[in-house]
Amino acid sequence: MEPLVKILAKAVPLKQDNLDTDQILPARFLMMPRDEKYKTYLFRDLSHDENQAIISSFILNQEKFSDARILVAGRNFGCGSSREGAVFALVDSGFRCVIAPSFGDIFYNNSFNNGLLPIILEKQHVEELQNELFLDLNPELLVDLENQIVLHKSGFKTTFDIDPHRRERLLRGLDMIGYTQQYLKETEKFEEQYFLSYPWLSIR
Amino acid sequence: MLSTGTSKPSPKHPRTLFDKIWDRHEIIRNSAGQSLLFIDQHFCHELSFHAFNMLKRRNIKVRHPSRTAAIADHYTPTTGERPENFSSLDRFKLYKTLESNATDHGVEFFGLGDDRRGIIHVVGPEQGLSLPGSTIVCGDSHTATHGGVGALSFGIGASDVSHVLATQTLWQPRPKKMRIKVIGRRPPHVSAKDTILAIISKIGTSGATGHVIEYAGPVISNMSVEERLTVCNMSIEAGARAGMVAPDYTVFEWIAGRPYAPSGQKFSEAIENWQALVTDEDASFDLDVEIDGTNIAPMVSWGTSPEDTLPITGSIPDPQKEPDREKRRALAGKLEYMGLKPGSALMDTPIDCVFIGSCTNSRIQDLREAAAVARGRTAKVRTIVVPGSALIKSQAEKEGLDKIFRMAGFDWRPSAGCSMCVGVNGDLVAPEERCVSTSNRNFRGRQGPRARTHLVGPAMAAAAAVTGRLTDVRKLERL
Numbered sequence: 237m238e239p240l241v242k243i244l245a246k247a248v249p250l251k252q253d254n255l256d257t258d259q260i261l262p263a264r265f266l267m268m269p270r271d272e273k274y275k276t277y278l279f280r281d282l283s284h285d286e287n288q289a290i291i292s293s294f295i296l297n298q299e300k301f302s303d304a305r306i307l308v309a310g311r312n313f314g315c316g317s318s319r320e321g322a323v324f325a326l327v328d329s330g331f332r333c334v335i336a337p338s339f340g341d342i343f344y345n346n347s348f349n350n351g352l353l354p355i356i357l358e359k360q361h362v363e364e365l366q367n368e369l370f371l372d373l374n375p376e377l378l379v380d381l382e383n384q385i386v387l388h389k390s391g392f393k394t395t396f397d398i399d400p401h402r403r404e405r406l407l408r409g410l411d412m413i414g415y416t417q418q419y420l421k422e423t424e425k426f427e428e429q430y431f432l433s434y435p436w437l438s439i440r
Numbered sequence: 441m442l443s444t445g446t447s448k449p450s451p452k453h454p455r456t457l458f459d460k461i462w463d464r465h466e467i468i469r470n471s472a473g474q475s476l477l478f479i480d481q482h483f484c485h486e487l488s489f490h491a492f493n494m495l496k497r498r499n500i501k502v503r504h505p506s507r508t509a510a511i512a513d514h515y516t517p518t519t520g521e522r523p524e525n526f527s528s529l530d531r532f533k534l535y536k537t538l539e540s541n542a543t544d545h546g547v548e549f550f551g552l553g554d555d556r557r558g559i560i561h562v563v564g565p566e567q568g569l570s571l572p573g574s575t576i577v578c579g580d581s582h583t584a585t586h587g588g589v590g591a592l593s594f595g596i597g598a599s600d601v602s603h604v605l606a607t608q609t610l611w612q613p614r615p616k617k618m619r620i621k622v623i624g625r626r627p628p629h630v631s632a633k634d635t636i637l638a639i640i641s642k643i644g645t646s647g648a649t650g651h652v653i654e655y656a657g658p659v660i661s662n663m664s665v666e667e668r669l670t671v672c673n674m675s676i677e678a679g680a681r682a683g684m685v686a687p688d689y690t691v692f693e694w695i696a697g698r699p700y701a702p703s704g705q706k707f708s709e710a711i712e713n714w715q716a717l718v719t720d721e722d723a724s725f726d727l728d729v730e731i732d733g734t735n736i737a738p739m740v741s742w743g744t745s746p747e748d749t750l751p752i753t754g755s756i757p758d759p760q761k762e763p764d765r766e767k768r769r770a771l772a773g774k775l776e777y778m779g780l781k782p783g784s785a786l787m788d789t790p791i792d793c794v795f796i797g798s799c800t801n802s803r804i805q806d807l808r809e810a811a812a813v814a815r816g817r818t819a820k821v822r823t824i825v826v827p828g829s830a831l832i833k834s835q836a837e838k839e840g841l842d843k844i845f846r847m848a849g850f851d852w853r854p855s856a857g858c859s860m861c862v863g864v865n866g867d868l869v870a871p872e873e874r875c876v877s878t879s880n881r882n883f884r885g886r887q888g889p890r891a892r893t894h895l896v897g898p899a900m901a902a903a904a905a906v907t908g909r910l911t912d913v914r915k916l917e918r919l
Contacts, residue, residue, distance in 0.1 A: 253770065254645060254745050258883040263862050266487055267515070267534050281885050286871070312646040315679065316883060317862075318581040320490065320597035338646050341681050342581055342595050349599030399613060401472030412599070413498070416607045419468060419476060423609060426467040426478060433464075436702035436710040437480055437574065 237351045239409035240381055243332050245305035247377035248296055249366035255309060256316035257343060261325045263317075270324055278325040306377050308366050309336040311359065314343025323350045333379050335386065337362050348402045351409065353381060355396045368392055381406060454720035456617055457686050458652045461592040461717065465575050467609060474611045480574035481591075482508040482604050483560045484547070486515045486534045488579055491601035492541040502545040504608045509569060510542035511550040513559045515865050518826050518853035521552040525855070527866025545605070556699070558829025558856035561585035561799035565669060566829055568698030572687035572714040577604055581676045582799050582880065588669035589695065590687025590717055592652070595676065615681045616650050616726040619719075621657035624734035629914045631809065632667035633801055633878065633897030635659065636674045637739035639731060641749040648680035651727060654719060655685050659733035665694040666805040673800045674880050677746040686718045738913055740786055741882045741895040743774040748882070749895065750786060752912045758782035777884055778892050779872065786910050792873040794823040794905040795887070796850075796898055798861035801878035802828030804835050806898040810878075811841040813902035816919045819849040820908030824867070826859040850905065863888050876904040 265277040283294045290297055296304070307326070313336040314322060323346045326334070332352060337359040339347075347354045357365075368390045369375040378387040381403060387393050404410065431438035455463070467476040484491075488510070495502070502508060515534050517525035526532040535551075542549040550557040556567055561582050564570035572590035577583060579601040586593035596610070604610055620639055640647075653675050660671065668685045675683025692711050695701045702710050737751035756775065759782055762768040775782060780789070796802070796810050807827065825845050827833040833856060836842055845852045853859070860867040861879035869875040869891035878901045882893035894910065903913040 251766065256745075256881075256883045258881070258886050262885055262889075263864050266864060267530060270490065281889060286889065312649070312679065315645055316581065316676075316881065318579055318583075318595040318597050319487070320579075320599060323597070338649055341649060341679065342597060342676075346597035346599065349597065399472050399474070401470055401474050401611075404472075412603055412611065413500070413606050416476065416603065416609060416611070419609075420607075422468050423476070423478070423607070430464075430478060434573075434710075434713065436706040437571070 237409040237411060240332055240351055240353055240406045242382065243305060243379045244376060245332070246301060246303055246375055247306035247308055247369055248301040248304035248375070249308045249369045250295060251310055251366055253310040254312045254315055257314055257319050257322040257340065258316055260314065260322040261319060266319060266321055270328070274324055275328040278329045300373070300375065303330065305330050306333045306335065306379060307331055308362060308369060309334055311337045313339050315340035318342040318346075320346045320350070323347055323352055327352055335362060335365065348405060349412065351406060353379065353406055355379070355386065355398070357386070357394060357396060361394050365392055454723040456719040456723045456725065457590070457654055457684060457717055458592065458617055459723070461573055461575065462614065464573070474613050476609050476611055477575055479577055479604050479608055479610055480507065480571070481564070481569055481576045483564060483576070483578035483583075484508055484510040484538065484542070484601070485513050485560055485578070485580065486538045488598070488601055489534070489537050489541065490598035491579065491605060494599065494602035495605055500606045502547060502605045505546035506548070507608060508547045508605065509550060510538055510547050511557060511560045511563055512538055512552070513856070514858045514862065516552065516855065516857040517865060518855045518857050518859050518867060521855055531865065555830040555834070558827070558832065559799045559802060559858055561669070561673065562802060562828035562832065562856070565589050565665070566698065566831060568695055568701030571695065571701065571710070572691060573717050577610065582673050584675040584680065584683045585669050585673040585799055587672035587675065587682055587684035588665060589691050590684060590714065592682055592684060594682040615652045618648050618651035618653045618680070618727040618729070619725040620653055620655050621728070621730045622655065622659035622733045623657045623730060624659065624732045626659050626662075626733045626736065629738060629899060630736050631738075631897035631899060632663055632670040634736055634739045635733065636671045637741070637746070637749045637895065638736045640674065640678050640746050641739070642731060643678055643729060645677060645745055645747045646679040648675065648678040651680055653678070653680045653683040655683060656719070657730075657733070660685055661688065664805060665691055666803040669803065670800055674746065677880060687714050738897065738900050740900065740910055741893070742778065742780060742786060744777055744882055744884050746880070746882060746895065748774065752786055752900070752910065755785050756780045756782055779874070787912060789910040790874070791821055791876050791894070791904055791909060793821050793869060793875045794819075794901050795860040795875055795877040795879065796823070796901050797826030797828070797859050798879035799828065799858070800880045801898050802826060802832065802856070804832050806878065807832070807836050807841050808839070810898040810902040811844045813899050813913060813916065814848040814850060814906065815844045817848055817906040819905045821905060822851070823849070823905040824851040824853060824860065826853045827856050829856045832856070848906065860887055862886065869893070876901050876910065
């Protein structure tokens with residue numbers, strides 16, 4: 237996983253609450269392999285009409301926001317199914333950070349496993365930021381994970397909270413399986429005791 | 441700095457049901473407060489190919505193959521158990537990929553023609569693979585279902601699936617705790633589904649974000665196991681990490697004799713242990729909510745989020761009455777998508793099709809409730825009924841429910857699976873068709889592009905089927 241320390245990139249405001257994972261990655265794409273086409277599935281039914289023509293009013297299709305790497309979204313972003321494909325599609329489209337007042341729990345977890353930084357900010361801060369980005373001709377944002385700061389040239393500046401372990405993983409691009417395997421001895425010791433205490437769970 | 445999970449908290453410290461299960465599975469805790477949890481039971485379905493690919497790239501084998509069951513449910517056909525029943529070759533290949541991944545790693549596979557096969561969240565409890573006090577995960581957000589037997593059970597993404605396959609563990613931050621007490625008495629014709637829809641409409645789809653819910657109170661403890669599974673199933677729709685009900689004798693009796701459940705002396709030992717899995721009297725919750733079950737009515741969703749739900753006697757909200765501009769726009773967008781008029785009554789809205797099935801409502805009790813309404817009546821719209829497992833199918837046929845459905849013109853499907861809840865097997869709702877569904881999500885496009893979904897319980901679904909309209913099951917004429 238590519239480490240993430242600072243991102244200075246275009247940010248796109250997507251003002252919609254409860255954008256569920258079916259909107260981020262429609263279910264019909266779930267069976268697709270993760271190849272170079274994966275990014276084209278992102279927000280497919282919001283960005284294209286039933287004849288597969290591009291919907292120009294959808295904000296991610298607007299020239300000003302092309303190449304955005306930061307998404308500033310509404311409440312409960314990524315709620316719904318556990319599909320990690322929703323995160324794959326965002327990452328493969330170049331996104332490294334999503335800012336929202338709240339997230340779907342599993343989406344939030346999945347993000348860290350793919351080097352995507354989810355930032356929770358107060359609703360009023362998110363809305364303020366979205367409004368600045370709309371007005372901004374060059375809607376750039378600085379996200380500094382090391383110092384836990386979000387900065388916009390309008391003077392908007394705020395800090396954010398993040399679990400220190402998850403922060404470390406993103407900063408170093410740490411792979412979880414390798415990390416956990418360090419604790420194999422502790423796990424084996426635990427299991428021995430566990431199966432003695434709960435013998436009906438050890439029979440398989 | 442790490443602390444080991446083997447140090448037991450002082451017995452005087454009051455703990456919740458959740459705390460007790462969490463604590464017994466904690467291997468270590470890191471300095472950031474994340475716990476490495478031991479996972480008792482893991483379930484895989486066709487979409488676990490991403491996770492198996494991750495293992496392949498690193499040349500890792502599944503650490504405890506007997507703790508994973510691979511069960512095909514998402515892409516399987518409902519029209520039969522043969523390869524030619526699949527709606528496309530791609531889907532059949534996906535199914536075969538699950539089979540070969542399972543075989544390669546020594547994981548048990550429940551495939552076509554196997555009478556143990558069905559929807560994972562139906563099969564796990566039914567086979568006795570899901571036990572009280574255990575930790576259960578699956579790459580599916582409705583895994584909270586298994587909380588109905590008193591397990592800590594939650595959905596995870598593909599990377600975490602590969603982590604569990606490789607290590608049989610998972611890192612988790614300790615979630616907050618929420619208790620939802622449903623007091624009073626549930627009126628007749630009000631189902632478990634109505635109960636959870638009423639809860640979600642009250643607390644909202646992010647009302648329980650970051651929390652594990654314990655459902656409690658007399659309405660919950662009087663529920664059958666099937667009903668508890670339905671309630672826990674939709675915990676994710678309230679944003680919760682998991683949902684659970686304290687296991688009691690209703691659960692123990694239900695589990696007894698199931699194929700993978702402990703038996704004999706081990707079962708007695710287990711029951712003795714499971715009885716302690718209750719919230720201590722003085723234990724505290726981060727959030728406490730109380731709902732009076734006496735006031736719950738049959739519910740119907742009208743919008744594109746499960747929180748957009750009202751009693752069947754309600755009316756569609758009017759965007760003009762919404763003071764906030766953003767909310768007004770969002771509401772108008774929902775009504776446009778759903779093809780509904782502001783202010784009009786939900787009751788008698790004409791519909792196009794009905795789906796009875798899914799991990800929420802495809803168990804034997806659900807089918808009995810739907811059949812009781814279908815008996816002696818005739819479907820006015822296309823209606824499909826998909827049993828949750830092969831065993832439920834057999835049981836329903838033994839009870840003659842299939843005949844009742846067929847006599848009423850309902851399409852009784854011979855094969856279990858997720859079917860029209862998510863539509864990935866090809867069972868789809870057509871664009872702009874209005875579907876009354878016993879599933880769990882009414883998201884845009886969930887049952888097919890531009891499909892319109894109304895979530896209800898099984899009796900309400902059957903009532904809609906025989907009238908061709910959204911109908912109050914309490915007001916159906918008695919036959």
